[in-house]
Every structure is written in C-alpha cells, then in structure tokens.
Amino acid sequence: MKKLLTLLTLLALTASGAAAVQDESGSFIGMFTTETGTACDVDLAIGAETIVYIIASLNADGIPALSACEFKVDNYPGNPGYPTAIITPSWTTGLVIGDDPAVSISLAYENPLPEAQLVVLGELSFLVFDPTWIVGEYVMTIAPADGQTYINVVDDAFTTWWVNGGTFTFNCEGECPCEPTVGAEEASWTSIKALY
Numbered sequence: 001m002k003k004l005l006t007l008l009t010l011l012a013l014t015a016s017g018a019a020a021v022q023d024e025s026g027s028f029i030g031m032f033t034t035e036t037g038t039a040c041d042v043d044l045a046i047g048a049e050t051i052v053y054i055i056a057s058l059n060a061d062g063i064p065a066l067s068a069c070e071f072k073v074d075n076y077p078g079n080p081g082y083p084t085a086i087i088t089p090s091w092t093t094g095l096v097i098g099d100d101p102a103v104s105i106s107l108a109y110e111n112p113l114p115e116a117q118l119v120v121l122g123e124l125s126f127l128v129f130d131p132t133w134i135v136g137e138y139v140m141t142i143a144p145a146d147g148q149t150y151i152n153v154v155d156d157a158f159t160t161w162w163v164n165g166g167t168f169t170f171n172c173e174g175e176c177p178c179e180p181t182v183g184a185e186e187a188s189w190t191s192i193k194a195l196y
Contacts, residue, residue, distance in 0.1 A: 007040075014089055018022060019129055020149075020152055020160045020161060020162040021159060021160065021161050021162070021180070022161070022162055022164065023059075023153070023163050024062060024064040024162040025060075025061045025063070026059050026164045027057060027059045027062050027068065027153065027161070027164075028056075028057055028064070028142075028151075028163050028164040028165060028166055028180035029054065029055070029056045029057070029071070029121070029142045029151055029153070029163060029165055029166065030054075030057060030069055030117050030142060030165065030166025030167070030168070030180060031048075031052050031053065031055070031124075031140060031142065031166060031167075032052070032053050032166075032168070032178070033051070033052065033053070033169035034053065035053055035055070035093045035118075035120055036118065037057060037118050037178075038056045038069050038154065039047040039178070040166060040167065040168050040176065040177075041130050041168065041169040041170070041172040041176040041185070042170065043168050043170070043171050044126065044128050044134055044171060045128070046128055046129065046130075047128070047129065048070035048127075049125055049126070049127050050087075050125070050127075050128070051123050051124070051125055051126075052123065052124045052126065052127040052168060053113065053116055053119050053120055053122075053123050054073075054120075054121045054122050054123065054124070054142070054185055055121065056069060056118070056119040056121055056153065056163075057117065057118055057134065057166075058117055058118075058119060058153075059117070062161070063153055063155050063161050063163075064114065064155055064156060065112040065113055065114040065155050065156035065159075066109065066113045066119050066153055066154070066155065066156075067109055067112035067113075067154050067155060067156050067158070067162035068106065068107060068108040068109065068113060068152075068153070068154035069106070069107050069121065069151075069152060069153045069154065070086075070097075070104065070105070070107075070145050070148065070151070070152045071104075071105060071107075071142050071143065071144065071145055071151045071152070071165065072101060072103055072104050072105065072142075072143055072144070072146060073101040073102060073105075073124075073140050073141070073142060073143075074102075074141040074142070074143035074189065075138075075139060075140045075141060076100075076101050076102035076140060077133075077134060077138070077140075080133070081141060082129060083129050083130060084124075084128075084129060084130045084133050085126065085127060085128040085129060085130065085133050085134075086127045087124055087125065087126055087127075088124070088125040088127075089122060089123070089124050089125075090103055090122055090123055090125070091105075091107055091122035091184075092107075092120055092121055092122055093107050093109050095107065095108040095109070095110065097108060098145075100188045101144070103123070103146050104145035104146055104147070104148075105122075105145070106145070107121055107122070108120075108154075112155070112156035114156065120137075121158065123179070124171055128133025129182050134170055134171070135171070136171060136173070137169060137170070137171050137172060137173045137174075137176075138170040138171060139167055139168070139170075140167070140168045140169075140170075140171050141165055141166070141167045141168075142165030142166055142167075142180075143165050144165075149162075150163075151160030151163050151164065160177065163180075164180035165180055166178055166180045166186065167180075176182075
C-alpha cells in the first residue's frame with residue numbers, strides 16, 4: 001500500500017498545474033562535487049570520471065521531510081556517447097519517472113526522508129574523451145521540469161513545496177557561487193512588494 005501511495009504521489013507531482021507552497025526557509029536542489037554539498041564547480045578531466053551529485057538541501061524550518069521531488073537540469077549537455085563523452089545518471093530510489101535530465105526527472109521515496117538537511121538524490125557520471133566537447137566555462141542549473149512552473153518537493157504530509165535551484169560550473173574561470181538561483185515567482189512578488 002505504501003509503495004502505491006508513493007507512486008500515486010509521484011504521478012500527481014508530474015501532473016501540470018499542481019498547487020505548490022513557496023518554501024521561504026532557504027531549501028533548494030543543487031549540484032555538487034561532494035556528497036556533503038561543499039563545492040559546485042570542477043575542471044573536467046579527459047579520460048577520468050567526474051561525478052556531479054544532485055542534492056536537496058532542506059531546512060527543517062520549512063520542509064520537514066522529502067518524499068518526492070521533480071526538476072530538470074537546464075543546459076544539460078546530453079549523452080553523445082563514445083568517442084565524445086558518456087554521461088550516466090543514477091538515482092537513490094527505484095521510483096523514477098523520466099529518463100532525460102534535460103527534460104524532467106521525478107523521484108519518489110517509499111519512506112520519506114525525515115529532517116534530513118542534505119539528501120543525495122542521485123549523481124551524474126561524466127566520462128569525457130573529446131577535449132573539444134566542453135571547453136571554457138559551462139554552467140548547468142537545476143530548473144523546473146518541462147511543463148512545470150516550479151522545482152517541486154513533496155514532504156511527508158504530501159504537501160508540494162517549490163524551491164530554488166542551484167548552479168554547477170565546469171571549468172570555472174572566475175567566481176562560481178553555489179547559491180541557488182531565485183525563482184521567477186519569488187522575484188516577481190518581491191518586485192510587486194517594492195512598489196508599495
């Protein structure tokens with residue numbers, strides 16, 4: 001029964017038009033080079049595996065637990081295959097809808113992850129063979145899945161929250177901060193409040 005409920009939550013999450021509550025506690029989904037979420041940039045090494053972890057950074061003052069989420073990786077370079085590069089995504093749950101991180105990935109967990117500040121959702125393994133494939137600074141961002149307005153996180157009470165997305169930079173050439181981007185709705189509301 002629990003698996004069915006989790007799967008139904010995941011399917012509801014992927015339906016467009018789902019109402020979401022804005023998380024104002026600072027929770028976000030980002031990409032990092034460590035499972036502890038300490039660095040969000042790396043120089044790509046040719047012929048060596050580079051792991052990029054996708055992590056939900058949750059603030060228990062806002063989102064008490066994670067049972068599902070939905071997002072995409074904007075500017076995802078795709079998987080051109082050998083002899084250019086092989087990118088292999090893997091997720092920390094078997095309940096996954098979507099197979100293209102550039103379009104939409106929805107994840108659900110049979111047992112919600114309670115009060116976890118950092119939740120590793122999955123990883124992208126980059127194995128690059130062609131040194132001309134990604135050159136210079138290359139930025140990827142966690143963004144709303146295609147057809148969605150928000151990056152969605154579902155808590156253990158099945159409330160859908162929208163959170164911001166973090167950036168990740170290959171071959172950083174200057175300052176490449178890990179701070180999450182501000183969602184469009186939040187920026188618009190801030191602009192409206194400033195008028196009064």
